[in-house]
Amino acid sequence: xxxxxxxxxxxxxxxxxxxxxxxxxxxxxxxxxxxxxxxxxxxxxxxxxxxxxxxxxxxxxxxxxxxxxxxxxxxxxxxxxxxxxxxxxxxxxxxxxxxxxxxxxxxxxxxxxxxxxxxxxxxxxxxxxxxxxxxxxxxxxxxxxxxxxxxxxxxxxxxxxxxxxxxxxxxxxxxxxxxxxxxxxxxxxxxxxxxxxxxxxxxxxxxxxxxxxxxxxxxxxxxxxxxxxxxxxxxxxxxxxxxxxxxxxxxxxxxxxxxxxxxxxxxxxxxxxxxxxxxxxxxxxxxxxxxxxxxxxxxxxxxxxxxxxxxxxxxxxxxxxxxxxxxxxxxxxxxxxxxxxxxxxxxxxxxxxxxxxxxxxxxxxxxxxxxxxxxxxxxxxxxxxxxxxxxxxxxxxxxxxxxxxxxxxxxxxxxxxxxxxxxxxxxxxxxxxxxxxxxxxxxxxxxxxxxxxxxxxxxx
Numbered sequence: 001x002x003x004x005x006x007x008x009x010x011x012x013x014x015x016x017x018x019x020x021x022x023x024x025x026x027x028x029x030x031x032x033x034x035x036x037x038x039x040x041x042x043x044x045x046x047x048x049x050x051x052x053x054x055x056x057x058x059x060x061x062x063x064x065x066x067x068x069x070x071x072x073x074x075x076x077x078x079x080x081x082x083x084x085x086x087x088x089x090x091x092x093x094x095x096x097x098x099x100x101x102x103x104x105x106x107x108x109x110x111x112x113x114x115x116x117x118x119x120x121x122x123x124x125x126x127x128x129x130x131x132x133x134x135x136x137x138x139x140x141x142x143x144x145x146x147x148x149x150x151x152x153x154x155x156x157x158x159x160x161x162x163x164x165x166x167x168x169x170x171x172x173x174x175x176x177x178x179x180x181x182x183x184x185x186x187x188x189x190x191x192x193x194x195x196x197x198x199x200x201x202x203x204x205x206x207x208x209x210x211x212x213x214x215x216x217x218x219x220x221x222x223x224x225x226x227x228x229x230x231x232x233x234x235x236x237x238x239x240x241x242x243x244x245x246x247x248x249x250x251x252x253x254x255x256x257x258x259x260x261x262x263x264x265x266x267x268x269x270x271x272x273x274x275x276x277x278x279x280x281x282x283x284x285x286x287x288x289x290x291x292x293x294x295x296x297x298x299x300x301x302x303x304x305x306x307x308x309x310x311x312x313x314x315x316x317x318x319x320x321x322x323x324x325x326x327x328x329x330x331x332x333x334x335x336x337x338x339x340x341x342x343x344x345x346x347x348x349x350x351x352x353x354x355x356x357x358x359x360x361x362x363x364x365x366x367x368x369x370x371x372x373x374x375x376x377x378x379x380x381x382x383x384x385x386x387x388x389x390x391x392x393x394x395x396x397x398x399x400x401x402x403x404x405x406x407x408x409x410x411x412x413x414x415x416x417x418x419x420x421x422x423x424x425x426x427x428x429x430x431x432x433x434x435x436x437x438x439x440x441x442x443x444x445x446x447x448x449x450x451x452x453x454x455x456x457x458x459x460x
Contacts, residue, residue, distance in 0.1 A: 029294060074199065077228070084203050092166060169187075169202045176209055230286070350454070402420065
C-alpha cells in the first residue's frame with residue numbers, strides 16, 4: 001500500500017490484521033500504565049528541550065575525579081499535566097545510566113506532619129533502612145538543630161561512595177508555605193557546603209513559588225528556573241500524543257506491520273484531534289486526549305468507517321469485534337485518567353465523595369466549604385486555602401468530564417448539583433480504607449496522610 005492510505009485500504013488492512021492490531025494496542029496500553037517505561041522515553045514537544053537543559057545542568061554539578069564540584073539548584077514549575085514529573089524522572093534515569101554512583105533522595109511536600117519527619121525520611125533513603133535503624137538517632141524530643149546536624153553527618157557518610165547526589169523536592173509549595181523555612185535553608189546550605197556535587201530539583205505548580213521563600217534564602221541561594229508548558233498549538237499536541245502511542249522497538253511484531261500500524265494510527269489520531277474545538281485544545285491536558293484515543297483498535301475503526309454510510313450488518317459485525325477490546329481497555333483508560341490528576345483535583349473529587357457519602361447533594365458551594373474545613377483543621381499538612389485556585393480546579397475537572405454539572409434548564413452557578421462521572425473513586429476509597437490495599441496504582445496512596453484520613457474516614 002502507498003504511504004497515504006485511503007479508507008478502503010485501511011478497512012481491508014484492519015480486517016487482515018485484527019489480531020496484530022489488538023496485540024499492538026495492548027502493548028501500548030500496558031506501557032502507558034507503567035510509568036517507569038514511560039520515563040525511559042525522552043519527553044516530546046517542548047519538554048525535550050527542557051529535559052536537555054535540566055540534564056546538562058545536573059551534569060555540571062559534578063566532574064569526574066573532582067570531589068569538590070559545583071552544586072546546583074533548579075526550579076521546575078508548570079501546570080498540572082505539563083510533564084514535570086516525566087522530565088525529572090527521565091533526567092534521573094539518564095544520569096543513573098551514565099554514572100553508576102548516584103544518590104537520589106526524594107521528599108514529597110505535604111506528606112509530613114513536621115520537618116523532623118521529612119528529615120528522617122531523607123536520612124532513611126541516604127543511609128538505607130537497615131543502617132538507619134542501627135544509627136543512634138536523636139530522640140523524638142530533640143531540637144531541630146540537633147536533627148539537622150545528625151542529617152549532615154549521615155549524608156556526609158553516605159556521600160563518600162557517591163559522585164553526585166540529587167534531592168528532589170516535589171510539591172515545593174508545601175516547603176515554602178512553612179512559617180519558618182529552616183529545613184529549606186539547611187538543605188540549600190548542605191548543597192553549597194557538601195564535598196560532592198549536590199543538585200536540588202524543586203518541582204512546583206505555582207509560578208510565584210520563589211516569592212514565598214524567606215529573604216535569607218533568596219538572598220543567599222539562586223536557582224535556575226525552568227517552566228514546563230501544556231501544548232499551545234495542535235502540532236505540538238500531535239507530537240506528544242504520537243510519541244505516547246508509538247510501539248517500542250523491542251516488539252516481536254513484524255517491521256512491515258509496525259510501519260503500517262504507525263502510519264495509520266498517526267492518520268487516525270490527527271483526524272480525531274483536528275476535530276476538537278480550539279477551546280478544548282487550550283484547557284485540556286495531553287492525558288485527557290490520550291484517554292480519548294484508547295483503545296487503539298476502536299480509534300482506527302472509527303477513522304476508517306463512516307458511521308452514516310457503513311451497512312448495518314457490517315457495523316454490527318465490527319462492533320462485536322471491538323466490544324471485548326473496548327471493555328477490557330476502558331478500565332485502563334480510567335486508571336490513566338485518575339493517575340494523571342493533581343493533588344488539588346483529587347481533593348475536589350474526594351470532597352464530592354464525602355458529601356455523597358453523607359447523602360448531601362454536592363454543589364460547588366458545598367465542595368469549597370468541605371475543602372476549606374480540611375485546610376482549617378490540618379494547617380500543618382496542607383497549604384492555605386485559596387478559593388480561586390479550587391474554582392479553577394473544579395472547572396478543569398468539568399472540562400475533562402470527570403465531574404458532570406447537572407444544569408437542567410437553568411444556568412450553572414455555585415449551587416448547581418454535580419456528580420462524578422465514574423464510580424471508580426468509590427473503589428479507590430474502599431481500597432484506601434483497607435489495612436492492606438490491593439490496588440497498587442491507587443493514586444490516593446500518594447496523597448498527604450492528612451488528606452488520606454480525610455477521604456477515608458468513616459462518617460455517620
